[in-house]
Amino acid sequence: MATEIKAPQFPESVADGTVATWHKQEGEAVKRDELLVDIETDKVVLEVVAPADGVISKILAGEGDTVESQQVLANFEEGASGSAPSSEAKDAPAEKQEAAAPAAEASDDSSASDQAGPAARKLMSEHGIAASQVSGSGKGGRITKQDVEKAIGEKAEQRASQPAPQQPATAEVPAAPGEREERRVPMTRLRKRIAERLVSAQQDAAMLTTFNEVNMKPIMEMRKNYQPEFEKAHNVRLGFMGFFTRACVEALKRFPAVNASIDGDDIVYHGYYDVGVAVSTERGLVVPVIRDADQRGLAEVESQIIDFGQKAQKGKLSIEEMTGGTFTISNGGVFGSLISTPILNPPQTAILGMHKIQERPMAVDGKVEILPMMYLALSYDHRLIDGKEAVQFLVTVKNFIEDPARLLLDI
Structure with missing residues (x-):
């Protein structure tokens, strides 16, 4: 079902606001009450959250735009699912892919995590380790805390052996010695x-x-x-x-x-x-x-x-x-x-x-x-x-x- 994402009702003392940051992009799936966008006013930053599970179909007010009370910021599709990962996501560094892996494998991993003790589950949660990535050495394949620590060590070794990601071409070049650098930033x-x-x-x-x-x-x-x-x-x-x-x-x-x-x-x-x-x-x-x-x-x-x-x-x-x-x-x-x-x-x-x-x-x-x-x-x-x-x-x-x-x- 299509619906509209609107700016909050501003108090009488606030005439308008500025779209500060979009935390979600077009086509991205969001959960109910998840933060979508920040609206900056003269006094406070107001948050706009998702009305339900769904997808932002189109953003109508971009970052930096001035908006009035109850103005439509975006179109929203309730119940829709997000788009597939983009080519940029596929080419993302291994660390980011690994960080996303536990979420993707959550449904397949629930039964495996039942084989882990409380201490092991806590350690896996803290380090983003999925139960399927750990070999259980305990009785009946039960995952112990030592098994998780071993998996964490192996993961760290893999990261260390990977070549460092190249700096993007748009990276800022340090100012040369003696150069009189200036930077112009608009006031909030x-x-x-x-x-x-x-x-x-x-x-x-x-x-x-x-x-x-x-x-x-x-x-x-x-x-x-x-x-x-x-x-x-x-x-x-x-x-x-x-x-x-x-x-x-x-x-x-x-x-x-x-x-x-x-x-x-x-x-x-x-x-x-x-x-x-x-x-x-x-x-x-x-x-x-x-x-x-x-x-x-x-x-x-x-x-x-x-x-x-x-x-x-x-x-x-x-x-x-x-x-x-x-x-x-x-x-x-x-x-x-x-x-x-x-x-x-x-x-x-x-x-x-x-x-x-x-x-x-x-x-x-x-x-x-x-x-x-x-x-x-x-x-x-x-x-x-x-x-x-x-x-x-x-x-x-x-x-x-x-x-x-x-x-x-x-x-």
């Missing part, structure tokens, strides 16, 4: 969107940054003392971001303007605390949002930040997870940054920048002590937040971090 949609927002933030806001430094010793000692118990109780490690998120939320309660936003000629004061956490990925910087951060404990915050980081690296963050936010925290310290000026994330009016922890000599009660110090930077929109409020907000965060008991006592 996400990178272009990031660039637009950063430029807009500097042009549309009266951005200013104030700095302070915080003694991290109390937090570091707390982590050292309670890390094992915390991890055992909550199944997540105790990090610094949880403390800073809680400290910022308490400070935002005292200074509502820092949690507000500007909408035209209006000031919007938010009665909730949705804290964005900047996450760096290969595709660019994304800012997933911790909703109602004031209602979450340290363990919940740490767990959600870890989840966001994993999703971001895989491109699995949803638009809902990156929409909104009333305040943002950016931790450049994980990359070694000692001090920087973070850029606002519009329409928010403030962003906190964390930095590298570095031991420095500090004067304490008339004596010099070596303490683990971190520079903090608060960039804010001077149209709404006065310098006094910005400095007091940052000092409040500093006090909470240097004396964590204040978070419990609400002082």
